[in-house]
Structures are given as structure tokens and as C-alpha cells.
Amino acid sequence: MLVVKEVSKQYGDFTALRDIQLEFETGLYGLLAPNGAGKTTLIKMLATLLYPTKGEVLYNGNNIIDMDSSYRELLGYLPQQFGYYKNYSPKQYLLYLSALKGISKKEALPKIIELLDKVALGDVVNKKMKKFSGGMVQRVGIAQALLNDPKILILDEPTAGLDPKERARFRNLLTDLARSRLVIVSTHIVSDIESIANEIIMIKNQQILYKDSVETICGTLDGAVFETSMEFEQLESFRQDHVLLSEKQEYGKMIVRFIHKETPLVDWLPVQPQLEDVFLYEYRDETNGTVQ
Amino acid sequence: MNKDKFQVPELDEHLMQTQIKQIVEQSVFARPAFSRQMAAMYSQISIRQIFADRKELSLVFLIGMFLFGWLFSMQHHLESEAVYTGLFLISPVLFLGFSLYSYWTRVEKDTYEVEMACKFNVYQLMAFRMLAFSVLSILVNSLFITLVAQVHPNIHFIRALMISLTSLFIFSNLFLWTLMKRHSLVTTAAMVFGWIFSNLLLHYGMGSLYGELLVQIPIVIYVLVLLGSLYVYGGLLKKYFDLRQMKGAV
Numbered sequence: 001m002l003v004v005k006e007v008s009k010q011y012g013d014f015t016a017l018r019d020i021q022l023e024f025e026t027g028l029y030g031l032l033a034p035n036g037a038g039k040t041t042l043i044k045m046l047a048t049l050l051y052p053t054k055g056e057v058l059y060n061g062n063n064i065i066d067m068d069s070s071y072r073e074l075l076g077y078l079p080q081q082f083g084y085y086k087n088y089s090p091k092q093y094l095l096y097l098s099a100l101k102g103i104s105k106k107e108a109l110p111k112i113i114e115l116l117d118k119v120a121l122g123d124v125v126n127k128k129m130k131k132f133s134g135g136m137v138q139r140v141g142i143a144q145a146l147l148n149d150p151k152i153l154i155l156d157e158p159t160a161g162l163d164p165k166e167r168a169r170f171r172n173l174l175t176d177l178a179r180s181r182l183v184i185v186s187t188h189i190v191s192d193i194e195s196i197a198n199e200i201i202m203i204k205n206q207q208i209l210y211k212d213s214v215e216t217i218c219g220t221l222d223g224a225v226f227e228t229s230m231e232f233e234q235l236e237s238f239r240q241d242h243v244l245l246s247e248k249q250e251y252g253k254m255i256v257r258f259i260h261k262e263t264p265l266v267d268w269l270p271v272q273p274q275l276e277d278v279f280l281y282e283y284r285d286e287t288n289g290t291v292q
Numbered sequence: 293m294n295k296d297k298f299q300v301p302e303l304d305e306h307l308m309q310t311q312i313k314q315i316v317e318q319s320v321f322a323r324p325a326f327s328r329q330m331a332a333m334y335s336q337i338s339i340r341q342i343f344a345d346r347k348e349l350s351l352v353f354l355i356g357m358f359l360f361g362w363l364f365s366m367q368h369h370l371e372s373e374a375v376y377t378g379l380f381l382i383s384p385v386l387f388l389g390f391s392l393y394s395y396w397t398r399v400e401k402d403t404y405e406v407e408m409a410c411k412f413n414v415y416q417l418m419a420f421r422m423l424a425f426s427v428l429s430i431l432v433n434s435l436f437i438t439l440v441a442q443v444h445p446n447i448h449f450i451r452a453l454m455i456s457l458t459s460l461f462i463f464s465n466l467f468l469w470t471l472m473k474r475h476s477l478v479t480t481a482a483m484v485f486g487w488i489f490s491n492l493l494l495h496y497g498m499g500s501l502y503g504e505l506l507v508q509i510p511i512v513i514y515v516l517v518l519l520g521s522l523y524v525y526g527g528l529l530k531k532y533f534d535l536r537q538m539k540g541a542v
Binding site: 047048049068069072073075077078079081082083084085092095096097099100101102104105141144148 | 323336337338341342344401402403404405406407408409410411412413417
């Protein structure tokens, strides 16, 4: 369906992405990496907002840049920074964007009402957006990306500003949408995609680190994640020797979750690796402990 | 044992060329002509949405009208040469006001990325709007010149119209070229100030010579310059329409 073929992107001397090779089919893909890893650059190339310095992106065998408006007709896109006109209501803004997407007013109006209901904005359809909270604006952004019933839906940090309830609703919406289209969600929040993505893509050192199911990626740390408890005073020296994934205080003791790849101590509790463990391990600061 | 003998047909050059052409046609996305793309925009996006910011555009129009009114009120006290130089200076004012406002609201704002990912993108919309602004400027300028020619005894309608149209399209070309080369509101604003400053410099530096020059240039030269400017304008507008195709949007 969508193929990223040996794509590199350079900004002057700086290489943002190098020799990226990816294939997408119908389903939900989570693009997971810390800020600055190149997620947005990749997303913008998939949305034709940036052109690759090398390589090409193909949709059903055709270069998406050559496809021009016929590719954009298939595309729904939510940028990281969703801009809007403050004096417009969601209905006005979505009507305007529908026109740019080539959708007639007659066709757009019921769709807009349906979508605003879906993102729980049905009661503020005609309110000016300047009075909206960040989460409400973001939900208008999600609705606009769905206006043309896109075959390819690309969302860059879609849950920014959403509260936990809205996030849960959004995850359900994505699961529904991904049954019949390609959905690519870029995020640095593991919980946004861990339970819903068919595949996770992780970028490291400008290249693809993983493109696989959550289970397979978590499997890379099988038998290496442990939990143990200790006194607070022992924590500092433990930090020096291990890659800590999390720390929490419980009944006056510190419970730590960490990576250990050699023979464990008997009182350490082996635990099932989670995607967040892989994320924290792969993107750890080099100064933060060593793996034993 | 009988073995099937496969016959490979002799390659027919004509058939080969036809099939190559068919394969290429099916795999390469041909871009429709500029005029057809504009017509498609017009039919698919309602004028209400292309000019969704009508209130703001009306305000720009009123400011433009104020400038025209000011020149009209002054023209009784001016020599005909000074009226011609004034016309040359302010003829692009409406086009400039509308286009700068559009650029500022459509290209320089956070809405840019969302709109660039739509079927009809920001540059295509801008190109359509600029064409409409040119037409509106021609109409308003012509009306203004008609009024001036009625009341000012030494203003020649055709010459004034030619000066106005030539100025409008020379300015439009400079404006579009700057927008495409620099992608910056500051550079574009600098070009606009350059236009105003150089005109004022010519007017005050050369004294009446500048006005006399505008009067003495034969009409046919204006027509030729205007035709050339229109040709360049069409080409620049088309390039602006396809801008994303060449550079990527962000």
C-alpha cells in the first residue's frame, strides 16, 4: 500500500533520517521515538509536506509527489501544531477545510455534525474556537483529519492536550478506523499506542530500530527486566550499576524496575517486559547506569 | 515424446511503441493544464469558501478606497503629469493589500500545514485569489480613471488606463517573484517599500521629468510592455500554483 523506499532527509549538514525502508498495509502503526528523533520529519514526508533528499515514498507503486492532489485526496493529516482561525466555529472551519478537500457543502454538513459528535464536540458546533481548551481544539483537529474518509490517516502527536478520558475515547476511535484504512500515529507516549497498534516503529540514530509487533519488540528484553526493593540509601549506588526503568516508594522502601542481562540475584523478581521498558532502555541516557 | 514448440512472435515496432506509451500513460500522473485546474477549483470550492475572509478583505478594500479618494481629492491641484505618476504608484495598491493579507493569514499561520495537506493547497488557493484580486484591481482602477478623466481636463483616459494596467502587472510580477524566491513576509514587505520608495524618489528626484516621461512614452510601448507583463504574470501565477510540486511545503 504505502512504501518508504530508501528515504533519507538532510537539512544542510544535518541528517534527520537515513535510508529508511518501511512498508505499510491496512492497520494501525505506532511511530514511537523521543522528541527530536525524526518522527515529525518522517510524518511530514508521508504527508508530502517535505520531500525526501534521497529515495521516494510510493502509494500502490506510484510516487506520492507525482500523484499530487490525487494522493492528498486519500490523505487525512493532523499536524503536531494544529492551527485554526480563532473567530471560526468548528463547523465553519470544517466547512472551509471540506471545500479545500473538494467535498461539496451538501455532502460535508452531515459529515461534520457526525464527526463533531464522534469527538464529543456536538454541543459546541457553533461556538467560536477562541473559547476552546487545548483538548477541544485537538479534537477539532482529529475531526478535520477524518472529513474526507481518508484511506491514509496520519496523526502527529494526536493526544497532546487530551485528558485521560479523551485519550481512552480516542484510542477506541483509532481502533475502529484502522480496520479499514492505514493509520499512522506518531507519539512519544507509549500508552497511547501500546494496546492498539498492529506494529510499532521505533527510530534511533536516524534509522529504523524496530518495526514489529508489541510482543516481538518486548521479547527483545525477555528475561532481562526485574523488580526489587531496597532502602532509599542504597538507591544511588544501584543506579550507578543498572539501567533503571522506574522507581517508586512503597511502605517506606524503594521498589525499582531495572534491566539486568546477566545472572540475577535470587531476591530479584523477574517481570514481563513492557513496551515502555524497551523505550526507556533503547533511549536511555548514556550516563544513566550500565547494563550488566 | 512430443514437446510443445513455443513460437515467440516477432516483435512489431509499432505494437511495442503503442504498448510502451500505454504503460507510461497509466503509470505517470499527467498534470492537467493550469486553466483546467483553476476551473476545477472554481467548480469544486464555492466562492464563499475561497473568500471565506470577506469581512477582512472588505476592510482592506476600504483602506484602498481611502487612498484612491485621497488622490481624487488632490487631483484638482495637480498637473496632469503628477496625476499620472500618482496613478503609477497607487494602481497596485488593492492587489497589494489583498495579496499581502492573504499571504499573512494563509502562509504565515499555523493553519498552513493542515491546508497544505488538502486536495487544493494553500498556494493553489492563493493563486486563484490573486487572479481574482487582479481582475478586481483592473475594474476599480478603470472606474477611478474614468472618474478622474471626467473632471480633470488634461487626463487622457487611454494613456491613464495603460499607465495603471502596466504598473499593476509590473508590480504583480515583482510581488509574485519575491514571494516565490524568498517565502518571507519581511522580504516581500521590503520589496513593497522598495516599489513605493523608488517611485517617490523618481517623482521628487526627477521633478516633472518623470511625469513627462510617462506622458511621452507612446501608447504602443505601454501596450507592448503590458502584453509582456501579462505573459510573465500568467507564467508566474502558474508556477505559484505548482509551488509545492517543486519544493515541498515546509
